[in-house]
Amino acid sequence: MAKPDVSTPKGFRDFLPLAAAGRAFLLEKIKKVLEKYGFEPLETPAIEYAQTLKGKYGDEEKLIYEFEDRGGRQVALRYDQTVPLARVVAQYQDLPMPFKRYQIQPVWRAENPQKGRFREFLQIDFDTVGEKSLIADAEIIAAACACLKEIGFKNFNVKVNDRSVFKELPQTAISAIDKIKKIGEDGVFVELQNKGFKPGEARKILDQIRQNTSTALIDKLFKNLENLGVQKDLYAFDPTLARGLDYYTGAIFEIEIDGYTAGSIGGGGRYDDLIGVFSNNNIPAVGFSFGFDRLMEAAKEANLLPETGSSTKVLVTIFNENLTKDSLALTTSLRDAGVNTQVYLDPEAKLDKQLKYADNKQIPYAAILGPEELKEAKITLKDLDKQSQEKLTLTEVLKKLAF
């Protein structure tokens, strides 16, 4: 029989243990900070009725994974976490307001797979719904900065603008301005003309943007940031920041990490007309979204992920079948003390093979319990990185490995 063709579908990814552990490490830090800022977890299902998602994403709607279920209903996979949030706010009318939630779930988009673009990726969203005060906007920015600091980033820039100054401009012009960092001012000048603006109009739009100064809204937002103790050199007004999405109504922001050149690692802003779409109310909201893949990449480049990928700290070897019992007892003692421990599962394997396994798995230590060690009531602890070893009592081993 021929070997069946097995592969991960194009645009999708497996995360093997080292990668998955790195992801968990970063997510843990982010959740901790968001809860410190009073955001609470929300989970929505992967599948929504297609009508819930339709008419919400403009041109991008064609990227929605939509299909008919066995009951003949049109359903769709989660495309972002903002529309599900809007549905939840409309559906559970007794949610205490403001509703501060974070949501960390995968979304699916039928993108053309290319470098750094996937069909399934994790989004990290946090939003404050039901509050129009600028303290909410400031807190969103402060929380985003605190997440980055917790991960270990020291130098990054929050660019802030007031989207309402673009109010008179059509969305096509805003989308063109949004590209200013990628293609420069000259590029935007051309792009605007491609979108139908005359050279004079395009020039006028660009001149006006350059001349825009900080608004009263921005001043007040910055005052709140100061009161919240956010370092002043982390944020600045940027008249060219536009953000592509058309639903923003007030402050908009984007964060770039110094030295990470692939683009901003997240952004957000105020969108007071979107959340109420299902309830026909105006429900003010402000939020932020981290691109998790970029955040992972930036953290990796900056050496902020733990060096040893294996979550296992020590491999207990088995000297021979007769001594299995002692190695299992040692394994249990280590685990009871909180040490992540593997025991080699095949008592017939040679010690060399066992140590090679630990090495392959990037497990930092191996514990050896042979007849000699048992006689002395000691354990040989091998540091696989330094290739050194010492004989220790259980108490000494625990002191070395427990955290």
Next chain:
Amino acid sequence: MAKPDVSTPKGFRDFLPLAAAGRAFLLEKIKKVLEKYGFEPLETPAIEYAQTLKGKYGDEEKLIYEFEDRGGRQVALRYDQTVPLARVVAQYQDLPMPFKRYQIQPVWRAENPQKGRFREFLQIDFDTVGEKSLIADAEIIAAACACLKEIGFKNFNVKVNDRSVFKELPQTAISAIDKIKKIGEDGVFVELQNKGFKPGEARKILDQIRQNTSTALIDKLFKNLENLGVQKDLYAFDPTLARGLDYYTGAIFEIEIDGYTAGSIGGGGRYDDLIGVFSNNNIPAVGFSFGFDRLMEAAKEANLLPETGSSTKVLVTIFNENLTKDSLALTTSLRDAGVNTQVYLDPEAKLDKQLKYADNKQIPYAAILGPEELKEAKITLKDLDKQSQEKLTLTEVLKKLAF
């Protein structure tokens, strides 16, 4: 404009903050224990090629969510985590063996929604692949027991049987025996006849099961459990345990929690012929799967979930607009000290309204910073549960709230 109809699709669930926090609480404990036992995280995509899943689930195949993507490929949503594990093992040939992985992701099944049965639910799987030693089986059981103990369960029963004693029986008979706990021996007697067995045959099958005694495999497994320090009164041989799935080849086990009557909260066993399906090799494997919904329900009934649902410890109120600055500074001090803190976001709201918000959100404390408190350099800390309050210095507040 009429309000659009908004709802969660039938069979799917939203988890609002209190529920989501309870889930996260339990998952955190389980992950910690599984890593202590040397299992490492694996993530696979929600979408697989349909051909990867097909022919693996017998009759249940009709419950797979399958659809054509925009590129005309037949794809399907993850139905369980065992088939993706088998794909991963075949696809990444350089995975060090044994491969001990845990996987906690949602799966989707087009079930008829009914009480306790959903179309999207979380599975908690942990498996050891590539090792036939019974130490692996024992370790799986020990890890499952440790998870339950970590959650706080004290009394539960691991029922163990040797599936190979059923080797001569057709799958229909095994499926009937599997129902013995639900429908009793008389029920199985009828069920076997419905499946085409003559009364005499059915009687013989039942008699034989009753007479089955522990096998050499079970004795050896129990010895390993003893060596791993698993409490003897937690596990026992059960000749009537059959497990429904047809892929088991050796030890099988199931756990019931005393006092929880909805059924077993998890089970597993050895399945040496399944994982190699994509590579045409025999790759031995043993694993366990917790039903997360039942585990949550059992933990709730046993009062093992934290009482206060909100992850926020304290709400900092804002006395009036002029004192906003001071309340924001206090908020930051609390957060910097690791206290999960919300600040009331609307400085114009009356204090009563602010306290009511804390109450609704089940936030246990409120901090009040008025002109009087500021003069004395103190903070009024209100215990919303006890309806008592005291004036404290910041240091005293931190001592009370920080953990």
